[in-house]
Amino acid sequence: MRLPENSVCYRALQSRDARFDGLIYVGVQSTGIYCRPICPARTPKFENCNFYSSAAAAQEAGFRPCLRCRPESAPDLASWRGTSNTVSRALALIAEGALDGAGASVEKLAARLGLGERQLRRLFLQHLGAAPISVAQTRRVLFAKQLIHETQLPMTEVAAAAGFSSLRRFNETFQELYHRPPGALRRKTSASRTGNETGVTLRIQYRPPYDWDSILAFLQARAIPGVELVENGRYLRTVDIDGLCGSVEIAHQPKWQSLCATIRFPNVKSLPAIVARVRRLFDVGADIETIDAHLASDQFLAPLVAQRPGLRAPGAWDGFEIAVRAVLGQQINVAAARRLAGQLVALHGKELPMEQRHHPELIYAFPTPQRLASAASLGLGMPAARQSSLKAVAEATVADPNLFRPLGSIEETVERLRMIRGIGDWTAQYIALRAIRESDAFPASDIGLLRSAEAIKGEKLTAAHLLDRARSWRPWRAYAAQHLWAADPAKQPRQI
Structure with missing residues (x-):
């Protein structure tokens, strides 16, 4: 998706315009954090803002997700933006796990879509600002963050549910991205339980x-x-x-x-x-x-x-x-x-x-x-x-x-x-x-x-x-x- 002019994105951020939620993300250079346009935090200076069309692009640029506006809970609009049918189809397959597990690859994903790997990477960079593998990794991390925040699943099950290969890799990723272990992100008020009784x-x-x-x-x-x-x-x-x-x-x-x-x-x-x-x-x-x-x-x-x-x-x-x-x-x-x-x-x-x-x-x-x-x-x-x-x-x-x-x-x-x-x-x-x-x-x-x-x-x-x-x-x-x-x-x- 082609982003609006930076000045338009910044006005959306200033007014916390919900119409842009899920369509743009802002990386704040002074904090190293990326946010949704509706973030309740104090609006950063214009010169400190970088704008991205996807969470994956912001994360690939080195920004970490905001703990206040929770990018993992933003409406996911990428698959129906209408900018590229090929990207839409690829995103649908990624959401179903096409790049998860042993043997998965961007090359195989591209083949399923009837085009070359290089062309698929180019389309992703053009419309989402990030490579396919980065999009898949960001989805994995943000889904794990949602499970941590909204459920009481044990961390071993969160890691497994989000597609991490091991608990160690899960812990390392969160320490690197959030500068704290996964357990420190959990709210004590999370109400969901793990048993079959409540789901x-x-x-x-x-x-x-x-x-x-x-x-x-x-x-x-x-x-x-x-x-x-x-x-x-x-x-x-x-x-x-x-x-x-x-x-x-x-x-x-x-x-x-x-x-x-x-x-x-x-x-x-x-x-x-x-x-x-x-x-x-x-x-x-x-x-x-x-x-x-x-x-x-x-x-x-x-x-x-x-x-x-x-x-x-x-x-x-x-x-x-x-x-x-x-x-x-x-x-x-x-x-x-x-x-x-x-x-x-x-x-x-x-x-x-x-x-x-x-x-x-x-x-x-x-x-x-x-x-x-x-x-x-x-x-x-x-x-x-x-x-x-x-x-x-x-x-x-x-x-x-x-x-x-x-x-x-x-x-x-x-x-x-x-x-x-x-x-x-x-x-x-x-x-x-x-x-x-x-x-x-x-x-x-x-x-x-x-x-x-x-x-x-x-x-x-x-x-x-x-x-x-x-x-x-x-x-x-x-x-x-x-x-x-x-x-x-x-x-x-x-x-x-």
């Missing part, structure tokens, strides 16, 4: 506005019985990672401009992956002011944006799960697709042991692709062609574990998905939108989109007409689609 609770900040009611209603209408539940203004679901099971519960804390995630899972090393999934599902990384301003500049969309400021494009908990839902929902409405998904889970889902059931209605984990690929019969009351498509999706996922991860352009992504038997353009675009988080995905042939567009324009439209109209909405067509779906006069879009 680990973390705040995940977003940039307001955030239309919580809309996203919760969206998830409630599609909640798969036994797997998901919306209750008392909270979203709950089961979690299955590498054969281990648990659950996650998400609540809204508008006062803190954050979601509150309570995670109950037996392996702390899975915490970053679970948090990444929460962020993806609830679209907390969206720079929503920028997106809304772009879409509202079009007279066609302006009334819809004004009606629902902060409307998000919900992501997916799991790519395979969304692909299955999309196939189940071909040519039928949301309620019918939900019933079929419930039947599929009851027949093929993994039943959680009693000790891992943290809510009486959450009893299944969604079926794995291996389970559906090997099933002799799916046993669902639906056309044989669609059942065959489900099997094809499962087989393709088993053959390519990276099928639902960012790779190449939106056009390449859609074409790759359409190679699967039974996956047409609508299904491929929908999977790209929700599972792969393509901000420009747009299923123009969707009945709900066409119905809303026709109601606004007052005339009959074809998918080709709508696609042509949507050119000016790029690169945020996924959000334009969400606004059109929300405005669908029939209230039963074919959106699964």
